[in-house]
Amino acid sequence: MAAAECGGGSPAAAAAAAAEFAAAEIEYVSYGGEHHLPLVMSLVDDELSEPYSIFTYRYFVYLWPHLTFLAFHKGKCVGTVVCKMGDHRGTFRGYIAMLVVIKPYEAEESVYANLTSLKSLHFPFLATELVTRSIRVMMESGCEEVTLEAEVTNKGALALYGRLGFIRAKRLYRYYLNGVDAFRLKLLFPRPDPALLSANKDGRHKQHAENSAESSQIYI
Amino acid sequence: MVTNYEGGGGGGGGGGGGGSGGAAPPKSIPSGDDAVWADAAPLIEAACNDLQEGELVHGENFSLFAAMSALEIMDPKMDPGIESSGYCSVDEAIENGIAPVPLSFDRTVDVKHTLDVMDHLLACEATWHNGHSLAQTVFSCIYILRIERTSPHPLLHSYCRVMRATCNAVVSAVSDARTHEEEDLFTMSYGLPLKDGGDDKCLSILNSVEETVSRQLRACKAQPSKKKVLEEFESLQTNPDLEEGYCRAVLCRLRFRKHFYHALTCMRKPQGRGLELARKHIAACLSELDNMFKSLDFLRSHSLYHESAVTSTTASGCRAIGFDVSLNSRLLSPTPPRAVKVLSWIDAVSYFEKLLHYLDTICSFSLDPALESVLHFIVKFQLSQPPLVARAHLQQLLLVHDGKLYGRDSFSDVIARSLALPDVTKDKEFQTNEFVLQLGQLLINLIKILCANTAWQRRKLGKILQDWSVISIQLELALKREFGELLNSSVDESVCMKVSKHLLMWAQEQTYWIASRFLTLGFELQLYSPVNTAWFTGTSRRKGKKKRDHHARDSGRDAVASTYCLLLQCYMCLSEGLAMMLAALRNESNAFQMPNIFNSEQEDVVKHNYFREAQRIAASLKGSFSADPERLAELRLIEQVAEHNRIALNVINQVGAGDPTLRVPLEFTHHNHFVVAVVKRS
Numbered sequence: 001m002a003a004a005e006c007g008g009g010s011p012a013a014a015a016a017a018a019a020e021f022a023a024a025e026i027e028y029v030s031y032g033g034e035h036h037l038p039l040v041m042s043l044v045d046d047e048l049s050e051p052y053s054i055f056t057y058r059y060f061v062y063l064w065p066h067l068t069f070l071a072f073h074k075g076k077c078v079g080t081v082v083c084k085m086g087d088h089r090g091t092f093r094g095y096i097a098m099l100v101v102i103k104p105y106e107a108e109e110s111v112y113a114n115l116t117s118l119k120s121l122h123f124p125f126l127a128t129e130l131v132t133r134s135i136r137v138m139m140e141s142g143c144e145e146v147t148l149e150a151e152v153t154n155k156g157a158l159a160l161y162g163r164l165g166f167i168r169a170k171r172l173y174r175y176y177l178n179g180v181d182a183f184r185l186k187l188l189f190p191r192p193d194p195a196l197l198s199a200n201k202d203g204r205h206k207q208h209a210e211n212s213a214e215s216s217q218i219y220i
Numbered sequence: 221m222v223t224n225y226e227g228g229g230g231g232g233g234g235g236g237g238g239g240s241g242g243a244a245p246p247k248s249i250p251s252g253d254d255a256v257w258a259d260a261a262p263l264i265e266a267a268c269n270d271l272q273e274g275e276l277v278h279g280e281n282f283s284l285f286a287a288m289s290a291l292e293i294m295d296p297k298m299d300p301g302i303e304s305s306g307y308c309s310v311d312e313a314i315e316n317g318i319a320p321v322p323l324s325f326d327r328t329v330d331v332k333h334t335l336d337v338m339d340h341l342l343a344c345e346a347t348w349h350n351g352h353s354l355a356q357t358v359f360s361c362i363y364i365l366r367i368e369r370t371s372p373h374p375l376l377h378s379y380c381r382v383m384r385a386t387c388n389a390v391v392s393a394v395s396d397a398r399t400h401e402e403e404d405l406f407t408m409s410y411g412l413p414l415k416d417g418g419d420d421k422c423l424s425i426l427n428s429v430e431e432t433v434s435r436q437l438r439a440c441k442a443q444p445s446k447k448k449v450l451e452e453f454e455s456l457q458t459n460p461d462l463e464e465g466y467c468r469a470v471l472c473r474l475r476f477r478k479h480f481y482h483a484l485t486c487m488r489k490p491q492g493r494g495l496e497l498a499r500k501h502i503a504a505c506l507s508e509l510d511n512m513f514k515s516l517d518f519l520r521s522h523s524l525y526h527e528s529a530v531t532s533t534t535a536s537g538c539r540a541i542g543f544d545v546s547l548n549s550r551l552l553s554p555t556p557p558r559a560v561k562v563l564s565w566i567d568a569v570s571y572f573e574k575l576l577h578y579l580d581t582i583c584s585f586s587l588d589p590a591l592e593s594v595l596h597f598i599v600k601f602q603l604s605q606p607p608l609v610a611r612a613h614l615q616q617l618l619l620v621h622d623g624k625l626y627g628r629d630s631f632s633d634v635i636a637r638s639l640a641l642p643d644v645t646k647d648k649e650f651q652t653n654e655f656v657l658q659l660g661q662l663l664i665n666l667i668k669i670l671c672a673n674t675a676w677q678r679r680k681l682g683k684i685l686q687d688w689s690v691i692s693i694q695l696e697l698a699l700k701r702e703f704g705e706l707l708n709s710s711v712d713e714s715v716c717m718k719v720s721k722h723l724l725m726w727a728q729e730q731t732y733w734i735a736s737r738f739l740t741l742g743f744e745l746q747l748y749s750p751v752n753t754a755w756f757t758g759t760s761r762r763k764g765k766k767k768r769d770h771h772a773r774d775s776g777r778d779a780v781a782s783t784y785c786l787l788l789q790c791y792m793c794l795s796e797g798l799a800m801m802l803a804a805l806r807n808e809s810n811a812f813q814m815p816n817i818f819n820s821e822q823e824d825v826v827k828h829n830y831f832r833e834a835q836r837i838a839a840s841l842k843g844s845f846s847a848d849p850e851r852l853a854e855l856r857l858i859e860q861v862a863e864h865n866r867i868a869l870n871v872i873n874q875v876g877a878g879d880p881t882l883r884v885p886l887e888f889t890h891h892n893h894f895v896v897a898v899v900k901r902s
Contacts, residue, residue: 034274051298055287062284152746168747171675174402177558179351181675183747 026078026126028133031061031068039070039077043100060084060097067094069133071101071126078102081130085143094138096148099157101127128160135164139189146189149175149182161185300549310365310547319362319542321373328457331466332523333541334376337363338473339565340540341383343533346568347560348387349575349609353405355548356560358387359412362542367413375470378429381422382477388414389484390609397612398668400676406608411551423478430474437467465518469535472511479504480572483579487613490620490627495583502580509569509576516566533562571607578610582617587626591638591663594618594625595733598670605674615671623664631660639722643715650719655695659727662687666734678741681734688731695724732784739791743893748795783844790837790858794894797830797862801869801897802886831866835859857891864890868897875901 031040041057060082061068071079079101085094135146149172150157166185175182251257271277291298307313323333341364344357363370363380370377391414395407436456440463456467483501486494512535519536520526526537534540545560563571578601585597601614620627625634632651636644644650662684669680703717742748838858845851868884875882879901886895 051295053288053290053292053295053298055284055290059284059288170679171745171747172401173673173675174351179402 025073026129027072028129029070029072031065031070033065036068036070037061040068040080040082040098043077043080043102044082044098047100057082066137067134069130071130079126079130081127081134083134083138085138085141091144092142094135094143094146096131096134096146099127099131101130128164131160131164135187144189146187148185150185151176152181152183158183158185161187300552307544307547310362313362313544313547314366314369318544319366319369321363321369321376323373323376323541326458328459328462328466331375331457331470332519332536332538334373334379335466335469335473335519336534336536336538336540337361337376337542338379339534339536340543340562341379342473342572343562343565343568344543345383345387346571347563348406349571349607350563351402351405352558352560353552354387354391354409354412354414355551356545356558357562358383359414359548360543360545362544362547365413365547367416374425374429374432375474378422378426379474379477382426382481384414384416385420385422386477386481386484389481389488393484393488393616394608394612397615397671399608399612400672403608403673412548423481426474426478430471430478433467433470433474437464437471440464440467462522465515465522468511469515469519472508472515476505476508476512479508483576487579487583488616492587492617492626492628495585495617499580499583502576502583505576506573509573513566513569529564529566531564533565533568535565575607575610578606579613582610582614585617587628589625589629589634589637591634594667595670598667599737602670602674602677608673611671611673615668618667618671619664623660631663632656634663635659635723635726639719639726641719641722644719655691655698655723658691659723662691663730666730670737674741675745678738678745681738681741685731685734685738688727688734692724692727692731695720695727699724729784732788736784736788736791739788740893748893783841786837786841786844790834790841793830793834793837794858794862794865797834797865797869798895798897800830801865801872829866829869831862831869834862835866838862858894860890861894861896864896864898868899871899872897875899 029036037057040061041054044052044057064084067083067085069081070077080098081096081100082098083094083096085092087093138146146166147169148161148166150161152158152171164187166187168183169186170184172182172184174180267277293299294302296302307316307318313319322330323337324330341358341361344360348354348357359365361380363376364384367377367380367384370380391407391409394403399406433456436454440455440460455463456470457463479501483498483505486498486501488494516529516535519534520529523536523538525539526532527539529537532538581601586593588594588597598614598618602611606614618625624630630651635656636647636650650656665684669677669684672680699717699720702720838855841855842852845855872882872884881901883900884897885900886897888894889896
């Protein structure tokens with residue numbers, strides 16, 4: 001198992017600075033209409049082993065256009081995130097369906113495969129920025145949690161979502177067509193009641209656990 | 221329904237009008253008596269041009285959600301039928317000479333090709349076991365699809381018959397155990413000629429072929445001069461110098477098939493009656509696999525074209541004839557087609573070696589009637605993540621159809637024995653008690669779950685925890701109702717009361733056991749990275765606390781019932797301690813590049829010393845596990861982890877978590893699941 005380190009400064013300061021400079025040139029745009037659809041589709045299609053029909057894209061962008069974001073660099077679409085939200089067994093839940101960001105210096109070569117997978121990051125914060133925007137909208141819309149699936153081998157995606165506070169709620173056996181397992185990642189939003197939060201340092205956990213009472217829902 | 225959108229990207233089919241307005245329909249589509257074909261392309265094109273960007277013409281019942289399941293015809297990613305070798309049917313492939321019988325008119329070449337078919341079939345079989353469909357693996361073999369064609373060729377025919385019978389036996393064993401999630405693919409055999417009434421005779425056919433080849437081997441070894449022509453019977457093939465090598469290669473493959481089929485048949489015998497014999501067959505299988513592996517050099521050196529041994533699906537390195545993966549593409553389930561990569565022959569042999577060792581472990585099980593032994597055995601078996609076929613056979617052994625352990629002991633008996641009270645086993649009232657029956661069902665369900673793949677297993681364990689909790693509560697209420705005030709007095713307990721109390725404690729203990737298994741699996745499945753333990757500890761601590769409070773209220777309980785409870789508490793203390801320590805480090809420093817903007821909570825630096833509590837509990841548990849060396853070793857590791865972390869925490873507290881000279885790498889140096897923090901100052 002790999003060791004993780006915490007404490008102290010990051011050794012890759014120079015790379016981080018370069019990335020930040022590049023990040024400033026990125027324009028983030030909310031899904032604006034039909035003209036954005038082919039951009040989203042071609043980004044996702046190019047890298048996907050899982051097949052999506054036109055209707056899959058339309059389902060997401062028609063019903064939740066405010067949850068789809070595109071990233072442009074010098075007029076070229078370099079990344080996109082596609083999400084939805086809705087009621088799921090009594091919980092209002094957001095779902096991140098697709099997240100793709102391309103490596104900008106190679107001819108159209110995308111490095112992401114499958115839903116929400118990131119194999120390597122050339123703009124390390126670009127994917128995070130895209131996802132963060134969607135999650136913000138979900139939070140503001142009243143979602144209680146956000147979920148997605150990611151390949152267990154996809155260290156980039158797992159690290160990205162881990163930093164945002166996602167936990168691994170479940171493991172799904174051979175979820176993908178290529179036989180790889182998936183983790184169901186879940187982000188639980190803090191409950192909006194400040195009184196409960198401050199009363200107990202475990203406030204959020206306690207709130208959730210007591211709501212689920214004897215049910216095992218929290219484990220699902 | 222017509223869509224109209226601009227721009228590129230994917231999505232075949234449909235689309236705007238196009239092409240040939242006004243062309244006549246192809247002649248192959250005849251018009252009827254009252255109808256004529258007319259070209260509708262111009263009409264559709266005009267309709268498309270009428271639509272604005274983003275508009276959609278659709279029926280009333282159209283829903284975008286449902287439309288996501290639409291398959292685009294002729295899109296190779298979705299339409300399995302479009303990928304094709306060019307042959308539309310098995311018959312067409314046969315007509316084109318893909319699977320000749322005999323495989324060659326040169327007998328030596330025929331034997332070589334037959335061996336290649338056998339090897340590729342083995343590789344397909346292993347590939348099937350590893351998560352692909354039968355249709356795209358074993359049944360990609362035209363010889364298997366049309367077995368009757370191979371009748372004039374005894375060697376190939378017998379091998380194919382036993383192969384098919386084996387697949388049938390394995391499918392039925394796995395079906396009985398029931399599969400979950402992606403393992404459902406394993407048993408799918410729609411449209412495949414898997415069953416055949418005559419297959420029970422297949423072994424006798426194979427035996428006679430084996431006998432013939434054995435004689436051929438003896439004959440060629442007995443001849444002083446290899447060039448002497450045999451008068452009694454024909455040799456296996458025409459080159460006398462190669463006769464011994466090819467005979468051996470053929471024999472070990474035939475024998476492996478035979479023994480494997482026998483082993484599976486013996487294992488199916490009820491009440492474990494066939495286990496000892498199965499072990500003999502398994503040993504023979506392993507020996508023949510070894511012989512097969514030894515034949516590798518001989519076969520490779522006598523074949524013309526070599527694929528690398530690492531990737532080749534045959535021992536010889538040649539491509540086997542008679543296989544076509546796409547022929548069954550229309551039989552595949554209506555999900556997008558999966559690309560199948562057949563395992564290499566060497567990997568296939570390794571897989572079967574591994575599988576046989578698992579099967580041998582199952583056959584060596586002593587069929588201990590004690591529940592604890594059963595659970596312990598299953599957990600140990602599952603540690604190395606055995607393949608589906610092995611797990612299914614384990615479940616088959618434990619829970620043969622009629623809901624008795626090993627098909628022999630009723631679960632009421634199992635529970636009675638578990639309570640460690642004499643005389644209860646024969647008590648009819650106990651056997652028919654409603655709670656005992658319910659608990660029996662829960663046990664059966666638990667065993668089934670424990671034999672499943674670990675990802676699915678964990679989720680199910682989480683769900684049944686509720687069932688066990690509920691029945692524990694019901695038992696407690698019933699106990700109080702019936703015996704009320706007598707419960708806490710020191711008056712001699714009636715037998716009935718004693719049994720009820722023990723039953724309650726037992727149910728609670730199983731509940732804790734399930735909870736601890738749920739926890740352990742979370743680690744094995746890598747759900748708990750160090751950063752994630754915060755979520756886990758929060759929820760499970762609450763759940764555990766409820767149970768602890770519950771338990772503590774009842775005085776005078778047998779301490780044995782609470783060992784699992786304490787072990788669970790121990791793990792939780794370690795996890796909580798780690799989570800708190802990490803949270804403190806995270807909040808006070810810029811350890812992670814991106815601050816956690818969604819879950820920011822103020823975590824105080826640890827006041828409660830969870831590590832010390834873990835050490836205390838571990839020490840107190842040593843007595844309870846004195847007879848269990850594995851558990852004792854675990855407790856020692858827990859103590860070490862707790863000690864190291866406790867010291868680390870002290871240092872961090874003294875120095876201050878935000879000190880920039882502090883470096884705290886986390887390493888799994890002592891325990892597989894719990895990290896140890898090592899404080900370094902730069």
